[in-house]
Amino acid sequence: MNNRTGCEDPYLNYVISRRPFGWNFTDPPVFLPFDFEKVDPFYWVSLMETNWKVAFYAAAVYIFVIFGLQNYMKSRPPFELRKLLFIWNLSLGIFSVIGFVRYVPGFLFVLNQPNGFYKSICVKDGMDVPTGFWTLLFAFSKFWELGDTILIVLRKRRLVLIQYYHHVVTMIVVWIVGPLVEPIARWYTVLNFFVHSLMYPYFSLRAIGIRVPVFIANLITFLQLSQMIIGFTVNMTSLYHQQIGNDCVRYPISIQAFSLVYGSFIFLFGKLFYDSVIKSGRRRTEKKLL
Structure with missing residues (x-):
């Protein structure tokens, strides 16, 4: 693998020749990019870097809105919002499916290299344009997902810590x-x-009253918990590589932040898994035995 330079596509030539942020690009790309994926990564990452406080402002507004709405809805009937809930969850589901399809080839390309797991968490190697584009969209989608909780409050469903904390x-x-x-x-x-x-396609089906087998819901909860355990594990693995002297592109603030985030998520999603899968499953079994 080497850097792709002098290619016919002006965009690829511009991005790859500058080796943005120290990354090596795959040559040829794992997936050829669509035109809409050819954005300027330098601009968008710089925008995030200079406007990182926006996330704190959005979080403050979000907390104010959901608890303000919750108080407002106390004396009012719940909104039905079935169609809106269906469209909302379906749109996020479609976005996630496309993001996964476009992202996973580059991810697997790195994993299949010699020392692929180490490279996947520590080495700036194996980047291509679709991967960069969907990573940016992933970051911006975190604002979009805030609407989940607003729909919960407007429907007067129970609001629990895990829903807004994560x-x-x-x-x-x-x-x-x-x-x-x-x-x-x-x-x-x-x-x-x-x-x-x-998860989101499952929620969209539930929104329009389609009964989904319980094991699907349990599987999603299990995958959520597994996601947090894997995230925590790879974070600690990168710290281990740094501790034993291997080159690993990680920064202390990131290691510390994700240790806290995934540690708390393991606790919260572990409790959710216990309450909704293990505990409720035990109750169903006990009912059958009575």
Whole structure:
């Protein structure tokens, strides 16, 4: 693999010849980019870097809105919002499926190299244009996902900590460490796309009253917990490589932030898995025995 220079496409020549952020690009690309994927990564990453506080502002507004709405809805009937909920979840599901399909070939390309796992978390190697584009969209989609909780409040469904905590924390951390353009970000992104590509279509079917087998819901909860465990594991693995003297492109603020984030997520999603899968499953079994 080498850097692609002097190629016929002016965009690829511009991006790859400058080796943005120290990355080596695949030659030829794992996936040829669509025209809409040919954005200027320098501009968008610089925009995130200079406007990282936007995530904090958005988080503050988000918390104010959901609890303000919750108080407002106390004396009012819930909104039905079935069609809106269906469209909302379906759109996020389609976005996640496309993101996963476009992202996973480059991810697997790196994993299949010699020392692929190490390279996937520590080495700025194996970038292509679709991967870069969908990583950017992943970061911006964290604002879009805030609408999930607003729909919960408007429908007067029970609002629990995990629903708004993980939205706020994920958005803030992604916008703080995103401009560092670390190799390990590919793990966080592909895992998120994969789980959401199943979770949001499931929610869209539930929104229009389609009964989905219980094991599908349990599987999604299991995958959510697995996502957090894997995220925590790769984060700690990169720290281990640094501790034993291997080159690993990680920054202390990122390692610390994701240790806190994934550690808290393991606890919250572990409790969710226990309550909704293990505990409720035990109750169903006990009912059958009575």
